[in-house]
Amino acid sequence: MRSSVIVFPASNCDRDASVALEEITGTKPAMVWHAESTVPESDLILLPGGFSFGDYLRSGAMAAQSPIMKDVIAKAKAGVPVLGICNGFQVLVESELLPGALMRNRDIKFLCKDVQLKVERNDTIFTSKYDAGELITIPIAHHDGNYFASEDTLKELEDEGRVAFRYVDDAGNATQEANPNGSQNNIAGIYNKNMKVLGLMPHPERLISKELGGTDGRGLFESLLEALH
Amino acid sequence: MKDTKMKARITVTLKTGVLDPQGKAIEHALDGLGFQGVDEVRQGKLIELDLQDTDKEAALTRVTEMCEKLLANTVIENYAIELE
Numbered sequence A: 001m002r003s004s005v006i007v008f009p010a011s012n013c014d015r016d017a018s019v020a021l022e023e024i025t026g027t028k029p030a031m032v033w034h035a036e037s038t039v040p041e042s043d044l045i046l047l048p049g050g051f052s053f054g055d056y057l058r059s060g061a062m063a064a065q066s067p068i069m070k071d072v073i074a075k076a077k078a079g080v081p082v083l084g085i086c087n088g089f090q091v092l093v094e095s096e097l098l099p100g101a102l103m104r105n106r107d108i109k110f111l112c113k114d115v116q117l118k119v120e121r122n123d124t125i126f127t128s129k130y131d132a133g134e135l136i137t138i139p140i141a142h143h144d145g146n147y148f149a150s151e152d153t154l155k156e157l158e159d160e161g162r163v164a165f166r167y168v169d170d171a172g173n174a175t176q177e178a179n180p181n182g183s184q185n186n187i188a189g190i191y192n193k194n195m196k197v198l199g200l201m202p203h204p205e206r207l208i209s210k211e212l213g214g215t216d217g218r219g220l221f222e223s224l225l226e227a228l229h
Numbered sequence B: 001m002k003d004t005k006m007k008a009r010i011t012v013t014l015k016t017g018v019l020d021p022q023g024k025a026i027e028h029a030l031d032g033l034g035f036q037g038v039d040e041v042r043q044g045k046l047i048e049l050d051l052q053d054t055d056k057e058a059a060l061t062r063v064t065e066m067c068e069k070l071l072a073n074t075v076i077e078n079y080a081i082e083l084e
Helices: A014-025 A067-077 A087-094 A151-159 A220-229 B020-030 B055-073
Strands: A003-007 A030-033 A044-047 A082-086 A100-103 A112-120 A135-142 A146-148 A165-168 A187-191 A198-202 B006-014 B043-053 B077-083
Touching: A003 A014, A014 A044, A030 B077, A067 A082, A082 A087, A082 A151, A087 A100, A087 A198, A087 B077, A112 A187, A187 B006, A198 B077, A220 B077, B006 B055, B055 B077
Parallel strands: A003 A030, A003 A044, A044 A082, A082 A198
Antiparallel strands: A100 A146, A112 A135, A112 A165, A165 A187, A187 A198, B006 B043, B006 B077
């Protein structure tokens, strides 16, 4: 499985993403600088976390206009799977590959902690190694993770089963208390229409070994390997 | 306005109904300082551009395109353009 990690100025989870991909898929990803115009032939394109362009104007807004994004958008539209983590999710909504927007957290604070997520479905290339409805613990680290979409968009996401992960309590319920950032419907991650583009605020790449505190993030990369090897 | 360079002032505000956590924090801070009678605070952005344009209509078209493409996120924000 060949993958590419796009590196923007002030990306800071690109190396973690690369380590996770290499360890789990067995192949080192290509690190592609944002100023390039073409992504090498890839089975997966990953947009990593970080603070691209210092979060100036809006998180992800500048990165979405980077030269490389033209090709990322074209490849995504041609069906190449794209995974956007944290800042990568923000870049995906700013590029309109995913609907909605990621706003300042409800309580204004930067949040850095483990959260509990519910895997909404396991019949996608990103989640086959989890059970549907499985609860997993993954860290978040963001200031702008408050998912917002119009009522029509939210309804469409829900009706089409495009919510990938939700913030939930121990019983698996999407309560206000379990919602760290004020996201509508406790949304932590969503798919595009063909289910091949996933954006999520939590960081699965940070939780792939016991030494790092857990392995709940491995399933996502293992699912991709199974689907795309 | 012919042959005079222009300045564009763009005000970006959150759409009605979009929660504004920063505005809320300012509202609470004002209340804490004893300023009463503030019903709601909404925070936005002011962006100023010095343009080489000399034609007002062409400038408005261009700045509108800039707003749509980059300066505002029309999913959550409105923008207003003033040219002078």
